[in-house]
Amino acid sequence: MKIVEYERTLRWVGNMKCPSCDGLTPAWRSSGMSDCFPHFYCNRCSNVIHRESDQSLVWNAKSQALLDQISETLPYCICGGRFAPNCGPKCMHCHVEVPIVADPIAHLHNPSMIVIDGACVFSDKGEPYQVRIKT
Ligand SMILES: [Zn+2]
Ligand SMILES: [Zn+2]
Numbered sequence: 001m002k003i004v005e006y007e008r009t010l011r012w013v014g015n016m017k018c019p020s021c022d023g024l025t026p027a028w029r030s031s032g033m034s035d036c037f038p039h040f041y042c043n044r045c046s047n048v049i050h051r052e053s054d055q056s057l058v059w060n061a062k063s064q065a066l067l068d069q070i071s072e073t074l075p076y077c078i079c080g081g082r083f084a085p086n087c088g089p090k091c092m093h094c095h096v097e098v099p100i101v102a103d104p105i106a107h108l109h110n111p112s113m114i115v116i117d118g119a120c121v122f123s124d125k126g127e128p129y130q131v132r133i134k135t
Helices: 052-058 064-073
Strands: 002-006 013-017 024-029 039-042 048-050 114-116 120-122 129-133
Touching (some): 052 064
Parallel strands (some): 002 129
Antiparallel strands (some): 039 048, 120 129
């Protein structure tokens, strides 16, 4: 799989703090001005999917019906888990899910996609890629 490396000094690279163990997980986060919505995390690992076909559905609206419609078509992840609307990335230390999706409907328009070190990004356009944060 293609690998995209980000320097730790970049503005959009930081640490995701775990609410359970307080451990820090290096992560890239897309800009609030980006079009990385909607995006969904795997229920087992920290991989994330962002599809333009979903974006066209929610560009002007968000609702439970749209969320349900998208959820039904979310694929399985390469880890055996499945992308789901209420999942978040997992702590690299204790593997507890970091709950960043408080409201799955509001999350449909959240452009801040968090990709932790080692996680993969999938889409309906182009090849998937793995994010690595340079140490
Ligand atoms: Zn943790
Ligand atoms: Zn997964």
